[in-house]
Amino acid sequence: MSAAFVPDSSIVERVEPSPNFDERTGLARPDMIVLHYTGMQFSHDAIDRLRDTKARVSSHYVVLENGGVVQMVPEAKRAWHAGVSSWNGDADINSRSIGIEICNPGHDFGYPDFPKRQIAAVIMLCRAIFTRNIIRPENVVAHSDVAPSRKQDPGEKFPWKRLAQSGVGLWVEPAPITDSPKLQAGDSGDMVADLQRALIDYGYGVEPTAQYDPLTREAVIAFQRHFRPALVDGLTDASTRETLRKLLVAREFQGTAQNAAKPDAPKPGSGNPLPAAS
Known part of the structure; x- marks a missing residue:
């Protein structure tokens, strides 16, 4: 004991x-x-x-x-x-x-x-x-x-x-869910690479493969559970992408405000690599 x-x-x-x-x-x-x-x-x-x-x-x-x-x-x-x-x-x-x-x-x-x-x-x-x-x-x-x-x-x-x-954690209002093109298992290319960079930037442990692989899908599911819980399906639609983009912006804004009185403090994150959803 x-x-x-x-x-x-x-x-x-x-x-x-x-x-x-x-x-x-x-x-x-x-x-x-x-x-x-x-x-x-x-x-x-x-x-x-x-x-x-x-x-x-x-x-x-x-x-x-x-x-x-x-x-x-x-x-x-x-x-x-x-x-x-x-x-x-x-x-x-x-x-x-x-x-x-x-x-x-x-x-x-x-x-x-x-x-x-x-x-x-x-x-x-x-x-x-x-x-x-x-x-x-x-x-x-x-x-x-x-x-x-x-x-x-x-x-x-x-x-x-x-x-x-109540001052615990970071949150943005999820972007509305619409009928939009989706990234899903088997997809590859620049849009998948952009998504992976954004997930990595926020903290998720995915690899920058430019392939919508199982690890990427699982990270998207985790992201949706936390930040876009109305629909958790592992598909990256415009709502998921825009919510992630807004979250990265909110994080940078908070970090900038906190560091305003600390000119020598390191800048949070590495920017916002995910373009706004069109």
Whole structure:
């Protein structure tokens, strides 16, 4: 059994120590938050699994359906929540992130809506984490964003817009869905290359092959789950392309505003390679 510790935040209801962690490498402090759902029917089963040494998984926090917050690993430690993953070219997401598991049965068990009080607790927890760590809005991500080939949580029902309205994460209003030409599996060429560059620029771990390969399709699905949840089909229509373009612009605008008082600070991102949808 892992030793008890003092919680990092006053909003923590109780501590359930997990032995499944090690030391962070690289960054002095985490600069990402990764949001998950537990994908299990009962919250106590999820907590038991996150404490099981044989499972070798954990998270820093668990947010219960009633809004209670359980801490399992100190923020200073490296919880084992992201698995094989990538964001902005970094494959050790566990070292640079804080993991939050949100109790929800997930797609395999009916995928119910997230209760309002649970989402309020997630927002409060993230905002508390921000007081201790410098985390840019675009680095509040879904598990599916960093592991699109393996994961789909917290899924298309998760209210990312509500979080962004409360200062957690980055959001733009999705472009309207219309009957437009679509990029899909088997396509290749400059438009696919532009799409891949834009996905890579935002952080997704795709390869610039100019081929609409499985990895590209999976990244598009993850993007749609997060930013265009009304239709998640892995096809890149005008709505998907325009939403991605708007998101890159919003990220650059936020970065420019934050750096206005820091003339020597590096510029965020590498520009916006995706042309506006016509």
